[in-house]
Amino acid sequence: MADLLVISFPTEAPAEELRAKLIGMQREYLIELGDAVVAVKQPNGEVKLNQLFSPTLAGAAGGTLWGTLIGLIFLMPLAGAAIGAASGALSGKLTDVGINDQFMKDVAKQLHDGNAALFLLIRKMTADKVLAAIEGSGGTLLRSSFDETKEAQIREALAHAQAAVAQVPKPA
Numbered sequence: 001m002a003d004l005l006v007i008s009f010p011t012e013a014p015a016e017e018l019r020a021k022l023i024g025m026q027r028e029y030l031i032e033l034g035d036a037v038v039a040v041k042q043p044n045g046e047v048k049l050n051q052l053f054s055p056t057l058a059g060a061a062g063g064t065l066w067g068t069l070i071g072l073i074f075l076m077p078l079a080g081a082a083i084g085a086a087s088g089a090l091s092g093k094l095t096d097v098g099i100n101d102q103f104m105k106d107v108a109k110q111l112h113d114g115n116a117a118l119f120l121l122i123r124k125m126t127a128d129k130v131l132a133a134i135e136g137s138g139g140t141l142l143r144s145s146f147d148e149t150k151e152a153q154i155r156e157a158l159a160h161a162q163a164a165v166a167q168v169p170k171p172a
Contacts, residue, residue, distance in 0.1 A: 002034050002121050002122060002123045003121075003122045003144070003145045003146050004099070004119070004120070004121055004122075004143065004144065004145045005118075005119075005120040005122060005141070005143070005144050005145075005146070005154070006107060006117055006118070006119050006120075006141070006142040006143040006144070007117065007118045007120075007137075007139035007140065007141055007142065007158065008111060008115060008116070008117045008118075008139060008140045008142050009115065009116045009117070009118065009137075009138065009139045009140075010114075010115055010116075010138075011114060011115070011116060012038060012040045012050075012116040014116075014137060014138055014139065015038045015040075015116040015117070015118040015139070016038055016050070017137070018118055018134070018137045018139065019036050019038055019118055021133055021137075022036060022120065022130070022133065023036065023052075025129070025130065025133060030125065030126045030129045030130060031122060031124070031125040031126065031130050032122070032123040032124040032125070033120060033121060033122060033123070034098055034099075034121035034122070034123050035051075035052075035098025035099045035119070035120070035121040036052060036118070036119070036120050036121070037049055037050065037051050037052070037098070037099060037104060037118075037119045038050040038116055038117070038118055038119075039104050039105070039107070039108035039111075039116065039117045039119060040108070040114075040115075040116045041108050041109065041111040041112065041113055041114065041115055041116075042113070043113045043114065045109070045113075047104070047105045047108040047109055049101060049104060049105070051098075064081050067081045067082070067083050068081040071083075098121055099119050099121050104117075104119050107119075107142065107143065117142060118139065127150065127153070131153055131154065131157045132157075134154065134157045134158060135157040135158075137158065138158070139158050140158060141154055141155050141158055
């Protein structure tokens with residue numbers, strides 16, 4: 001079973017930073033992510049999703065390969081590649097992997113213009129090491145499917161950065 005975590009940020013850059021950090025931790029087997037998407041609310045009210053995996057491109061690539069192979073059988077590899085790419089791209093566009101795109105857009109529409117939200121689908125994690133990485137990122141927890149104790153730990157880790165920023169004296 002996977003857990004969902006949504007963290008909002010004032011801009012896109014810290015959301016991308018935290019996502020990159022968590023992906024690095026995934027390479028160290030400290031966390032297993034099912035999906036990690038940054039949603040940014042544009043000034044015109046639209047929501048842009050920065051996804052790691054594009055099913056449309058993957059479908060087009062796979063379709064091109066299979067279309068070419070089937071096209072070789074019928075001595076029309078270019079036609080087979082074109083038909084395969086089109087059908088693969090269409091099937092990829094209709095496939096939604098990970099977190100539901102419409103859900104992410106609905107949540108991100110509640111943000112202020114220019115703000116970003118990091119959506120994480122977490123399958124497994126080493127809680128103490130991941131919380132240490134999240135600490136100081138400066139985000140605000142919007143939604144979580146974790147139990148109350150883990151959610152409180154995440155909120156506390158995120159709050160450390162906000163408290164540190166508030167204590168920095170402003171230049172005169």
